[in-house]
Amino acid sequence: MIGKRSFATQLFAWLILIFCAAYLIVPLVTQFDYSLRARRGEIGFTAYANVLSIPEPDKVLQVQTAPFKITLNLPRFYSSLLFSCLMAALTILVSTIIIVPTAYWVHLRVPKLRPVMEFFTVLPFAIPGIVLTFGLLRTYSGPPFSMTNTELGTVVLLVGGYTIAVMPYTYRSVDVGLRAIDIRTLTEAARSLGAGWPAIILQVIFPNLRVAILSAALLTFAIAIGEYTLANFLFPDERAFGSYLASVGNNKIFEPAALTIISFVLVWVLVLLIQRVGRGTGQTQMTGMR
Amino acid sequence: MRSPMTWAWLGTLPFFLFVFAFLIAPSLTIMVGSFRDRSGNFTLENIAGLAQPLILESYRTSIELSVVTAVVGASLGALLAYAITWGGLSGRIRSGVITFSSVAANFGGIPLAFAFITLLGRTGALPVFLRNALGIDLYAAGFSIYTVQGLILAYLYFQFPLMLLIMVPAFDGLKREWLEAATNLGGTSFDFWRYVGFPILLPSFLGAMVLLFGNAFGAYATAEALTGSKVDVVTRVISRQIRGDVLYNPGLSYALAFGMVVVLAISIALYVWLQRITARWLR
Numbered sequence: 001m002i003g004k005r006s007f008a009t010q011l012f013a014w015l016i017l018i019f020c021a022a023y024l025i026v027p028l029v030t031q032f033d034y035s036l037r038a039r040r041g042e043i044g045f046t047a048y049a050n051v052l053s054i055p056e057p058d059k060v061l062q063v064q065t066a067p068f069k070i071t072l073n074l075p076r077f078y079s080s081l082l083f084s085c086l087m088a089a090l091t092i093l094v095s096t097i098i099i100v101p102t103a104y105w106v107h108l109r110v111p112k113l114r115p116v117m118e119f120f121t122v123l124p125f126a127i128p129g130i131v132l133t134f135g136l137l138r139t140y141s142g143p144p145f146s147m148t149n150t151e152l153g154t155v156v157l158l159v160g161g162y163t164i165a166v167m168p169y170t171y172r173s174v175d176v177g178l179r180a181i182d183i184r185t186l187t188e189a190a191r192s193l194g195a196g197w198p199a200i201i202l203q204v205i206f207p208n209l210r211v212a213i214l215s216a217a218l219l220t221f222a223i224a225i226g227e228y229t230l231a232n233f234l235f236p237d238e239r240a241f242g243s244y245l246a247s248v249g250n251n252k253i254f255e256p257a258a259l260t261i262i263s264f265v266l267v268w269v270l271v272l273l274i275q276r277v278g279r280g281t282g283q284t285q286m287t288g289m290r
Numbered sequence: 291m292r293s294p295m296t297w298a299w300l301g302t303l304p305f306f307l308f309v310f311a312f313l314i315a316p317s318l319t320i321m322v323g324s325f326r327d328r329s330g331n332f333t334l335e336n337i338a339g340l341a342q343p344l345i346l347e348s349y350r351t352s353i354e355l356s357v358v359t360a361v362v363g364a365s366l367g368a369l370l371a372y373a374i375t376w377g378g379l380s381g382r383i384r385s386g387v388i389t390f391s392s393v394a395a396n397f398g399g400i401p402l403a404f405a406f407i408t409l410l411g412r413t414g415a416l417p418v419f420l421r422n423a424l425g426i427d428l429y430a431a432g433f434s435i436y437t438v439q440g441l442i443l444a445y446l447y448f449q450f451p452l453m454l455l456i457m458v459p460a461f462d463g464l465k466r467e468w469l470e471a472a473t474n475l476g477g478t479s480f481d482f483w484r485y486v487g488f489p490i491l492l493p494s495f496l497g498a499m500v501l502l503f504g505n506a507f508g509a510y511a512t513a514e515a516l517t518g519s520k521v522d523v524v525t526r527v528i529s530r531q532i533r534g535d536v537l538y539n540p541g542l543s544y545a546l547a548f549g550m551v552v553v554l555a556i557s558i559a560l561y562v563w564l565q566r567i568t569a570r571w572l573r
Contacts, residue, residue, distance in 0.1 A: 024390060027409045030405075030416075106302060110298045125554070128507070128525065130532075131320065132316060135316025137532060163308070164309070226400075242399065242511065249403070249404055259404070264401065275392070
């Protein structure tokens with residue numbers, strides 16, 4: 001009885017599997033098929049070419065990528081992707097700097113604060129993207145802060161908001177990582193060799209947490225790259241990748257289909273990377289601001 | 291609180307300042323704004339204002355959408371998790387399903403809406419196929435992708451895969467020895483699920499369902515891209531309030547957002563409680 005399943009159980013399992021697989025695969029197949037039909041009576045990659053290739057010289061868009069003034073002559077696909085990658089990278093940087101030393105310090109010196117940390121890092125689940133956007137704008141867009149009046153201020157709000165949104169994932173990942181290593185002994189060893197706190201964190205804790213930090217970074221990247229809500233309200237010029245996707249959806253017929261397939265492949269690659277890096281940490285689920 | 295402890299908490303100050311600036315302060319703005327009138331005095335008018343039909347309708351739509359996709363998504367996801375853990379399917383199918391589900395669970399938002407419009411839009415692949423092959427006209431029969439039904443179908447695309455990812459560890463946590471013990475004591479496999487498996491899995495099932503509820507309740511981009519102005523979910527009403535004060539009452543928009551936080555806070559409290567019960571079994 002154990003090990004071998006009854007015929008009925010297997011049949012049931014197959015039926016469920018087939019239904020679910022169809023639900024997940026059919027929309028992609030029809031979308032892929034549609035994306036190939038941009039030219040009447042022909043099957044080809046025209047829609048992809050329209051999205052990915054350098055357009056006519058007079059149609060080239062000039063895009064400034066905040067906060068650094070880089071003027072790029074690129075199709076919007078690349079310029080928006082680049083902008084969102086940059087924001088994702090800044091978010092990874094900020095959340096690593098904020099989370100890792102704090103989580104380490106709490107584990108080592110103030111374990112009493114651990115439940116408090118857990119509480120605050122789960123809170124973002126109660127604040128959906130649109131509510132966070134609303135709160136940030138109402139708090140900081142008007143006087144006395146007027147942060148949305150400057151390029152830098154807007155980027156700070158975006159990166160701050162993203163850091164909060166990914167905090168449940170990054171904190172948990174680092175927390176699990178810290179539990180797996182003996183930070184007390186490592187710290188004492190480093191101290192007895194004369195290392196100061198910055199050296200301990202940079203040269204001892206970071207390398208020992210590289211798997212946790214890397215998997216948190218990939219999760220952050222995956223969430224930030226296609227984020228629409230906060231990016232679209234903070235940058236109404238549709239600079240972010242999510243805004244670009246939405247605007248193509250409003251204006252084009254076959255290109256959105258091509259972009260769906262490209263996005264799906266992008267998410268797929270990120271998930272494979274996360275699974276590879278996070279093997280053993282068991283973290284594969286994530287959901288960003290939808 | 292001896293000497294080394296006294297100042298140690300200061301090390302966490304940067305973190306708490308950051309959380310205050312980007313999470314607590316925006317939340318406080320919303321909370322305070324919900325109870326203040328135009329001239330800054332305390333009022334309950336904004337909360338009472340939520341009772342107007344447009345807003346009640348949007349909350350009703352959002353909650354209906356979230357409950358339906360949570361219940362259906364949770365059931366389907368749990369069945370699939372059962373199929374790949376206890377259903378006798380091969381290990382390759384199992385890892386394939388898990389990988390595909392991780393991708394699907396994160397494939398929300400705008401591209402998902404595009405895919406569903408292509409599949410189920412008025413001139414989409416499925417309605418056209420059904421009309422030509424079987425003579426069934428979905429749209430004449432009252433179906434439309436640009437409605438709540440459409441949103442339900444699209445949300446399920448990320449809901450049940452997310453459920454699967456949460457439930458697989460729970461099904462793995464059920465020990466095969468328990469089934470052996472049950473059968474040795476003369477029970478059938480049905481008895482095992484009825485008296486052992488189901489009661490143990492119930493808290494994690496319900497907890498995950500609450501998570502799915504929140505996932506759908508806060509969703510904005512998918513609804514915006516799929517139904518535009520045709521379906522008013524709460525997140526879309528808030529977005530219009532951000533763009534311009536369409537309700538002609540700034541205080542009301544705070545109350546709207548506050549209402550969402552209250553609903554989600556209740557569901558998270560429920561989740562944490564269910565998580566505690568689950569933790570007992572998954573040790």
